[in-house]
Each structure stands twice: as structure tokens, then as C-alpha cells.
Amino acid sequence: MKAIDEQADALGKLLQRANAGDAACYRLFLEKLAPLVRTLARRGIGFIGTPLADLEDAVQETLLAVHLKRHTWLEDQPIGPWIGAITRYKLIDLARKYGRRKEIELDETFELAAPEPEEPLLPEREMTRLLDSLNETQRTIVRSISINGVSIREVAGTMKMTEGAVRVALHRGLKALAEAYRRLEP
């Protein structure tokens, strides 16, 4: 339990500094959070036997939810229960969705084969597919910033948009992704 508390403590400090505008801390926060969510998804709530790709979808979807709802964490409150609640909410929702899928069958070897909470080599499927539901500007922006790793400023340059407009489009794009994911029918 102590290790978990310390981990949560570290995450809390990172998010606090991230909320104060420190991008490097925010990246670190998300990078530390991802394997935790992956472990939770793998162990729990109906995901055992889920194909790796779907599992990674769940991880990304949960990270997106944490991102879009990060303002609901009160900095004087412990961050562990907050993260736990969001993860649980998303995973239950997603497990319900995946639970109806035919391709998901309990595979005993799965857990033995891949116990480490590392990102699978297999790329997830939905997030890429969901990108198609965005409008062209949003899609280009989300894609170039994530996959190509360019900054908002660079995107603004190549797309001949103001940085503010790119920022707005990126934010709307991410919100639209969350919405599209939520509406996704199995």
C-alpha cells in the first residue's frame, strides 16, 4: 500500500505542476499514468482475455478522459481516488462495450504471455479509425501533433492558421474523439 501511496503522491505533484503550466511535468504525468491504467485494465473489470489492441484502446480512452476532466481534481485532495474513479468509470463503460464483441473470448495464455504493463507492439485500432470521424482540419492537427510529434506552432505554420486557432481545433478534436469513442457501437 505504501508504494501505491508514494506513486500517487508523485503523480499528484506532477499534475499540480502541470496545471501550473509545466508541459514536461504533464508529459511525465501521462507517461507514468499510462502503465498504471494498462495494468488496471488488464487485471480488472472484464478485460481479461481482451486482445491487446482493444486493451490499448481502453488505455488511450482513459488517458483522454483524465485529460479532459483534469480540472475536476482539487489539488488539496488525494489524487489516487480521483484517478481510480475516472479509470474505473471508463473501464466499466468500455468493458461493457467490448463485452458484447464476439472476438473477445477468454484466453488463458494471454495473461501469462504478456504480464508486463508495457505498451503492446500491436497498434490499437479504434483511435486511428475514430480519427476519420473528425473534420479534416482537426484530423490533420491531431495526427501531426501526435504521430509526427510536431508542436502547435509548427502546425500553425504549415497549415497557415494562427496558433490560437490550432489550439482550439486540437481541443475540439480531442473532445470529439472522446465523444465518438463513447458513441462507438461494438
Added chain:
Amino acid sequence: MKTGDFINALVEDQGAKESPFGPKLGAQMAAALAVSLVIFFVFLGIRADFKSAITDPHVVFKFVFAASLGSSLLPLVVYALRPEFHLVPFLRWLALPILVLGGGVAFQLLTSPSEHWLSGMVGRFPVACLVNIPVLSIGPLVVLLMLLRSGAPTEPVLSGALAGAVSAGIAAFIYALHCPDDSALFVALWYSLAIGLVTVVGGMLGRYWLRW
């Protein structure tokens, strides 16, 4: 897309986020109240005998009941913005408006002869009560649901229902300025029905609108 890549997009989208707990909340609530008050003064208006009526404890009771409902549940709506908050244990706060209602009914039964009980309960304008309280609660309900949407309620149906109950409490308080039916039995029956209706609608809206 790999998760590491996806994180790039989240980090770039970091910009400042407005807290749902901020001053905007007050402004939104004020706007919602204004909508209800405009509807109230255009279509209903304060009862003509308000000055004399307000000295009657039966009339005062209606305001106390409505205020106790709204004020005991409004903090829960604010708590519901936080995903880690479990609402169910706090539903015991409902005891406050229920006790107030029970007290009012007991007072009514003690202060009026039994042959007036039925007529008092049916009242003169039960339909108006059933229509006006829900109508007056629309503005506050929309604002509270918008507020909840900006948060992360993990119990969407219950959160929506609470928003409905609070809105109905606000609406009942405003409607009591007009309502000529002063028996606590009328309140216990018709106000409760109207409040229950708005609560159910809030829960149904929450089911579809508050999921994220």
C-alpha cells in the same frame, strides 16, 4: 496510433482549464434564477394578499420546505462534479426537507379541524402547481446539468436527479410567492408530486446527457 504518440496530442492541448468550481458558477446560477423570475413575473406574479399572508405560518412553511430541499441537496450537485465522490451516503441529507415536511403536516393537522383536511389537501389550483413548478425549474435545471457536464459525475442518473430536485426546490420557493393554496397537506401532495416529476426528468436527462 501508439499511446506514446497520443500523449503528444494531450500534452500540446494542455492550456489552462477553467475550473467548474470558479466564479462562473455563481453567474450561471444567477442567470438561471433570472429566467425563472422573469417567467414568474410575466405569467404568475406575487399573490395579491402577500403582505398579510406572509404572517401566516402555513405560508411561511412553504418557503421553509422549498429552501430546505434546495439547500440540503445543492452541495451534493457540486460534489457530484468530482468523479471520486460517492453520492449515495449523502442522500441522508434528504432527511432535512422530509422532516420539515413532516413537521409542517403535523402542524397543519393540529391547527385545522379534520373536516378541512381533505379540501385543504386537494386545494384550489393543484394543476397549476403541477405545471408551474416544473416550468419554473427548467432554467435552474439546464444550468445545473450544464454545470455537471463540465465536471466528471460518475453517477450520471443520480447526479441528474439531484439537479432536478434542487431545481424543483428553487422553483417551489418562487412558486410559493404566488400559490394561494396554503395547507401543508396541499404542499405534501402536490408540491411533492411536482418536485418528484422534475427529479425523474433530471435523472432521465442525466442518463443521456451526463455520460462522458
